[in-house]
Amino acid sequence: MQVRSAFVRxxxxxxxxxxxxxxxxxxxxxxxxxxxxxxxxxxxxxxYQVNTDQGTPYAKLFNFNxxxxxxxxxxxxxxxxxxxxxxxxxxxxxxxxxxAGSPFNKxxxxxxxxxxxxxxxxxxxxxxAELAKQGVKVHGxxxxxEAITGTQAAAWHFSDGVNLDLKRPLxxxxxxxxxxxxxxxxxxxxGDQNTGIGAQPKPSLDIAGPKTExxxxxxxxxxxxxxxxxxxxLTTDLPDGVKITDADGKExxxxxxxxxxxxxxxxxxxxxxxxxxFSLKATGEVDTGRLFVAENYAKHPAQSLIVADxxxxxxxxxxxxxxxxxxxxxxxxxxxxxxxxxxxxxELANTGVDAAVPFGIxxxxxxxxxxxxxxxxxxSRA
Numbered sequence: 507m508q509v510r511s512a513f514v515r516x517x518x519x520x521x522x523x524x525x526x527x528x529x530x531x532x533x534x535x536x537x538x539x540x541x542x543x544x545x546x547x548x549x550x551x552x553x554y555q556v557n558t559d560q561g562t563p564y565a566k567l568f569n570f571n572x573x574x575x576x577x578x579x580x581x582x583x584x585x586x587x588x589x590x591x592x593x594x595x596x597x598x599x600x601x602x603x604x605x606a607g608s609p610f611n612k613x614x615x616x617x618x619x620x621x622x623x624x625x626x627x628x629x630x631x632x633x634x635a636e637l638a639k640q641g642v643k644v645h646g647x648x649x650x651x652e653a654i655t656g657t658q659a660a661a662w663h664f665s666d667g668v669n670l671d672l673k674r675p676l677x678x679x680x681x682x683x684x685x686x687x688x689x690x691x692x693x694x695x696x697g698d699q700n701t702g703i704g705a706q707p708k709p710s711l712d713i714a715g716p717k718t719e720x721x722x723x724x725x726x727x728x729x730x731x732x733x734x735x736x737x738x739x740l741t742t743d744l745p746d747g748v749k750i751t752d753a754d755g756k757e758x759x760x761x762x763x764x765x766x767x768x769x770x771x772x773x774x775x776x777x778x779x780x781x782x783x784f785s786l787k788a789t790g791e792v793d794t795g796r797l798f799v800a801e802n803y804a805k806h807p808a809q810s811l812i813v814a815d816x817x818x819x820x821x822x823x824x825x826x827x828x829x830x831x832x833x834x835x836x837x838x839x840x841x842x843x844x845x846x847x848x849x850x851x852x853e854l855a856n857t858g859v860d861a862a863v864p865f866g867i868x869x870x871x872x873x874x875x876x877x878x879x880x881x882x883x884x885x886s887r888a
Contacts, residue, residue, distance in 0.1 A: 541597040543572040543798070545580075545589055545811070553654035554688065555678055557671035558662070560585060565658035567626070568811060570595070570798070579626055580798065580811040581658050583610055583617070583665035590808040595798035600705060604803045604810060613664035615702030617812065618795040620664065620695045622703055624657030625650070626815045627794045633691065640699070642690045645683035652684055656691030661812070663696050709735040709790025713769075713825040723775035723832040725751065728768035729825050735790030737763040738820075744782035747774045760786075771827040781828035791816040 549569035555562055568589070570578045582589055584605065600614050610617065625633050634648045644652075659675070662668035675688045711733040720726035731737070740760040742750060749757050751772040758769060763786065771782065794816045800808035 541572055541574075541796075541798075542594050542801070543570050543578070544594060545569070545591045546571050546577075547589070547591055549577075551650070551654060553651040553658070554676045554680065554684070556655060556659055556688075557674055557677050558659070559669045559671070560666070562677045565655040567654045567658070567814060570811065570813075576817065578796075578817065579814045581621070581661050581814050582809045582811050583661060584608070584810040585662055585666035585668055587807055587809040589811075590800070590806075593806050593808050594801040595808070595811060596801050598797050598799040600795075600797050602799070603797065604799055604807075608665065609667045610665040615704055616696075616700050617661055617664045618703040618705070619700045620657065620660045621794045621812060621814055623700075624660065624691070624695055624814075625653035637690060637694055640694055642694065644687045644690065648687060648691070649684070652687045653691065656688045657695065657814070659688070659692045660695035663692075703795075706791075706795065707734055709733075709788065709819055709821050711735060711737075711786060711788045711821040711823045713786065713823045715825050715827070718825070718827050720771075720773065720827070720829050721832045722773045722777040722779075722829055724829075725753070725755065725770035725772045726827045726829060727770035728753065729770070731763055731765060731767045731769065731786065733765050733786075733788045733790075733821075735788035735821060737761075737786055737788045739787035740784065742782065742784045744771070744784065745777065745780055747777060748772065748782055750784050769825075771829075773829045775832055777829065777831075779828075779830045781826060783824055783826040785822060785824045787820055787822045789818050789820050791818060 546569045551567045551569075553565040553567070555564045563585075566582070568580045568582065570580045572578065601611075603610050603614075621627055623633075623636065628636070630648050630650065630653055633653055634644055637644060637648075655676070659668070659670045663670070670689070670692050672689045672693065674685060675692065676685050711731075713729050713731055715727060715729035717727060718729075737760050740750065740758065740763060742748075744750075749772050751757050751770050752762075753768060753770060755772060757772075758767075763769070769784075771784070794813055796813040798811045798813075800806055800810070
């Protein structure tokens with residue numbers, strides 16, 4: 507497996523420098539938003555040269571520069587095609603692998619298992635521990651070169667039907683211990699333990715709020731969170747006093763929010779009409795096993811590459827709410843009876859006549875009658 511250099515090998519020095527910049531700097535994202543990047547062979551790690559039934563290539567863990575400045579570690583598939591540094595590689599779904607007749611297509615789940623259980627997805631100690639569970643003891647610890655070689659050879663086995671010579675896996679005059687360790691790792695990765703791993707979902711984050719309007723004095727929501735990552739940030743753009751809570755009114759922090767959480771915008775009574783928003787951020791793994799294929803592969807074929815380790819990525823989502831003032835509560839008073847006495851109060855109604863007047867009149871009449879009787883008696887005696 508050879509790497510074609512894109513550097514100009516002669517001519518004016520300025521042109522050579524320009525070519526070097528072009529090789530190391532991939533262009534922007536693809537039109538459909540797919541990630542893109544280029545191989546950086548100078549920072550790649552070349553391990554052992556191997557004996558296979560289809561040739562004697564070097565195993566290599568490639569350094570790959572994404573257009574956003576991040577770097578990945580990748581292994582190659584598509585055994586008979588050369589790696590190139592001078593073409594952009596685009597992230598491509600596994601079902602669009604450029605060789606429709608390749609074993610890659612039927613073995614993709616097993617290749618993915620190799621990547622997840624090999625190096626560098628697992629560290630050297632972790633790979634060594636997995637081998638120990640199978641009763642295999644490596645010699646003096648597993649070296650990085652041994653781990654790269656065993657993992658790459660196992661990937662080739664499933665992607666291209668390449669078989670490693672288990673009696674002498676390493677071409678050059680290397681120690682017997684190194685040969686044994688590479689053969690052991692290769693055999694484990696292609697063995698019965700490999701049950702396959704399907705394609706893994708990319709990190710996602712969504713906030714769904716069927717009710718985004720309300721009134722002051724209520725909780726607007728719920729806003730339901732859906733994510734396969736870990737929420738790391740909750741920020742708000744809300745007026746003073748308005749906060750993000752759960753259904754019971756408990757104020758929430760980022761650590762309280764997870765997949766399925768229901769959030770509410772709690773608007774205190776008396777808050778002026780307005781609106782606000784809140785945002786969430788979550789991180790997740792962009793998983794091992796992403797496939798990168800050369801742009802314009804038909805015109806510029808280059809060896810396809812698969813991601814050998816995972817990287818964290820961040821996703822974000824935002825939701826908004828608005829509210830109006832709560833309607834004024836009408837003031838109610840108890841009805842009263844005529845004259846102002848409240849009904850059911852237990853007091854006599856005021857009829858407009860003083861109750862003492864009839865008694866006074868009665869007294870005068872009785873007094874007058876008694877006086878008239880006394881006068882009549884005196885007259886009769888005379």
